[in-house]
Amino acid sequence: MSIFPFIDPEALAASQDNALPMFREYAYDYENNRLLLRDGQTYLVEGNEALRIWIFKALDTERFRYTAYDSDYGSEIGTLIGAVNSSVILPELKRFIIEALMVNPYIEELSNFQFEQSGSGVRVEFDCTTVYGKDQITWEAKGVKVA
Template sequence: MSDEFPFVTISSTVDDSIQALPLFREYDWDFDSDTFVFHNGQRTELIGDEALKVWIYKALKTERNQFLAYSSRYGIELKPFIGKVMGINERYSELKRVITECIMVNPYIRSIDSIDFESNGDKVNCRIELSTIYGGININV
């Protein structure tokens, strides 16, 4: 795993809503090389919160309405921020809004508990804590 995406904490509490949806599945993703993970020539499959981490990473990386392969609800809208002059608090507020819109389309995600930003020079780190039907995930992007 890279330092940019150290997915660290997972709660493993499962509740009754897991019965309403099939087990969430996604192919494992190498965040360092930005490619699928293969084992013996086959893609590795993840389930539950581990699969949701991959889905969230890919959704946050994909510009909404940019690719015909995805529905109009999938991805994030960051292009409107390019060249737009706004204060830091306004920018973070808008980023929280588009991150929430991006992630909350997934029915396996119950809530976003917090989104916090930390500036590091030209880079902004974002910490997202969310609740899923499987428990909870903390993500740093």
């Protein structure tokens, strides 16, 4: 019971609860670049599995290029393709990843970045702390080369 009879403290507490709904995304086949099907139908996954899909799509989507997305979605990693100053590439790649992913309210922290040159780009591994717990992300920045 509140000292103000017109204020319901339980309703007030519920309205201030900023709990995010369960994060859902369509199951995705990264190898073949298509949605996964179950019994001929697409299906949803939840939690960190869904966030992993969102992360890969956000990193692979060029920011400001597609009108279907607002200016917060995507990354600017494509601007590093063809860059020659290797002392700038890795810090910029890390910054672009952080900027692209931290717009998602389900992601709390990105840490422990590790970079390795691969045949087609730079392989990036990092820890992603979400509202659902920790996850290890491995992603390849195709076309980005480090001398």
